[in-house]
Amino acid sequence: MDLKNSTILITGGTSGIGLELVRQLTRQGSTIIVTGRKQEALNDTKRRFPKIRVFQSDVSDPLDIERLYEEVTQQYPDLNIIINNAGEMRLLDVQDAGKDLENVTREIDINLTGPIRMVHQFLPHLIKKPAVAIVNVSSAIAFMPYSTAPVYSASKAGIHAYTQALRLQLNKTSVKVFELVPPGVNTNLQHDWVLPPNPSQMMDVDKLVSVAIKGLLNDTPEIKPFLVNVIKFLSRLVPNQLMQLGHREFKKFKKLNNQQ
DSSP: OOOTTOEEEEETTTSHHHHHHHHHHHHHTOEEEEEESOHHHHHHHHHHSTTSEEEEOOTTOHHHHHHHHHHHHHHOTTEEEEEEOOOOOOOOOTTOTTSOTTGGGHHIIIIIIHHHHHHHHHHHHHTTSSSEEEEEEOOGGGTSOOTTSHHHHHHHHHHHHHHHHHHHHTTTSSEEEEEEOOOSBOSGGGTTOSSOOOGGGSBOHHHHHHHHHHHHHTTOSEEOOHHHHHHHHHHHHSHHHHHHHHHHHHHHHHHHHHHO
16 A cells, blocks of 8 residues: 555544554555544644544444544545544453443444444445555454453454455455554553453554554555464364463452452
8 A cells, every 4th residue: 555645534533542643644644634532632643643534433432433424525635545543442240230231332332343343334435445445453352252251352353354345345456454453562552440351461553553554555455473373373272271371360350350
């Protein structure tokens, strides 16, 4: 992909992977459009990167997506790349009755339904362009269900499958479909967890996004750091052992959660 001459919309671009994408894509010379739920965070991102354009929008709200589409395509008709990055990850005990029926599916609404709706809304505009990309951010957990985050695991397995199907359906069009598959990454995604991850086992966000930029420039459909390749291989070789290894964290989480 020619990133320098591209107009790129990044959902969830005010923190974590999204914010680092803004930083590194700005260096590439791209025109950047950032969305997020919190206006204050959007304003702060705009102050840091004055050339970007920001729009308040919640990917879990279909009306917000419709409004975003109308505003962005009118103001930026050259839009040719969308990066579905907005995401949420929660540690959940399925026996915890404290979550209501609407709240318990929040990660599905943000991580899976949101990108599907974004693609459905923006595809008619994108497909008319000669050079187009859709980038969906999944997770290594798509290959290795993580029992401590069951709904997140389901959402990322779903976006992985959806991205593969989308790529097949669009393979005769101008649209390139990419999947960015991060391992654990040091971001604010984990800031309110009762069981914080081990930082030594997490990838720095700038290194992940450097891998992502290289993958986009080289038209690599499934962009994975080395650690994710290892996890994907082991998920085929010893899937049960890998899941049980991750499940050790749930036992620690359940104990801490019950103490709150």
